Amino acid sequence: KTPGQAASEAEHTLEAALARAALFQGKTLSYRPVAGGISNPNFRVTTAEDGKHYFVKIPGAGTEMFIDRAAAFDASRKAAAQGVGPRVYDDLYEDGIEINDFMSDRRSCTNTDFGQPGPRLAAIEAYRAFHAVAPLSLTKTVFDMIEEHDRQITELGGWRPPDYPWLMDQYRMARRALEASGLDLVPCFNDPMAGNFMIGSDGSIMLIDYEYASMNDRCYDFGIWFGEMFFSREIEMELLEAYFGSVSEQTYARVIVHKALADIKWAFWSYVQQRVSQLDFDFFKY
Numbered sequence: 001k002t003p004g005q006a007a008s009e010a011e012h013t014l015e016a017a018l019a020r021a022a023l024f025q026g027k028t029l030s031y032r033p034v035a036g037g038i039s040n041p042n043f044r045v046t047t048a049e050d051g052k053h054y055f056v057k058i059p060g061a062g063t064e065m066f067i068d069r070a071a072a073f074d075a076s077r078k079a080a081a082q083g084v085g086p087r088v089y090d091d092l093y094e095d096g097i098e099i100n101d102f103m104s105d106r107r108s109c110t111n112t113d114f115g116q117p118g119p120r121l122a123a124i125e126a127y128r129a130f131h132a133v134a135p136l137s138l139t140k141t142v143f144d145m146i147e148e149h150d151r152q153i154t155e156l157g158g159w160r161p162p163d164y165p166w167l168m169d170q171y172r173m174a175r176r177a178l179e180a181s182g183l184d185l186v187p188c189f190n191d192p193m194a195g196n197f198m199i200g201s202d203g204s205i206m207l208i209d210y211e212y213a214s215m216n217d218r219c220y221d222f223g224i225w226f227g228e229m230f231f232s233r234e235i236e237m238e239l240l241e242a243y244f245g246s247v248s249e250q251t252y253a254r255v256i257v258h259k260a261l262a263d264i265k266w267a268f269w270s271y272v273q274q275r276v277s278q279l280d281f282d283f284f285k286y
Contacts (some may be wrong), residue, residue, distance in 0.1 A: 010041035053102035070097035071138035075213035080228025140214035149268035223258030
């Protein structure tokens with residue numbers, strides 16, 4: 001579509017934003033939706049004059065409840081400076097709308113890609129690069145995330161599963177154990193759905209979508225990714241060895257506990273989304 005052809009609320013919001021962005025002034029624009037996101041409406045915007053493509057993210061309804069847009073920009077900029085994320089433009093920063101270079105020379109990964117050793121090890125290198133960026137402006141552990149969503153479910157009158165009291169007992173037991181052993185806080189990606197890993201023809205991987213990034217325990221990043229990919233124990237141990245150089249049973253146990261905590265966090269997130277999201281997505285099934 002071209003500006004003036006908007007049919008949905010998201011498209012009207014996009015067109016109004018494009019008209020304000022200095023980056024697009026005097027340019028002939030076209031746009032189309034980018035599928036796959038479950039938090040925000042996303043678009044690919046093209047400038048006719050030079051054929052350049054941009055990724056534009058419109059904040060989804062209710063996402064301000066759990067996404068700090070200023071912190072997301074901070075993480076995105078630091079990832080770009082480290083070479084692990086795409087360039088970020090500041091034009092619509094005040095509106096919470098993020099504009100990145102669209103990585104036409106890369107494709108998003110699938111779970112099938114991570115069935116192969118090459119992409120798995122490339123992802124470990126991407127994690128290593130992001131974990132090494134300067135400290136992020138937001139510290140938000142998985143404990144903070146779970147507590148935040150738990151409060152929001154109450155405020156929204158959301159649904160809880162029948163075993164909710166038991167789950168919370170397990171959460172508190174895990175939290176006591178991890179806090180007693182000490183947290184290893186680093187810049188964490190926190191959102192490893194396969195589509196957020198962009199693979200190039202050279203096999204390298206870059207990361208996109210830093211809106212959930214925060215200072216968090218390093219093992220959470222591995223736990224949530226391993227759980228998302230359904231890796232075997234053997235593969236998980238190989239990946240941890242590739243990252244750390246060696247791996248102990250204690251480290252592996254920390255990752256497994258974080259894997260379970262990630263499941264609680266994202267289940268609670270889905271209960272919040274059930275109440276606030278306007279996207280056509282089955283959050284109960286999720």
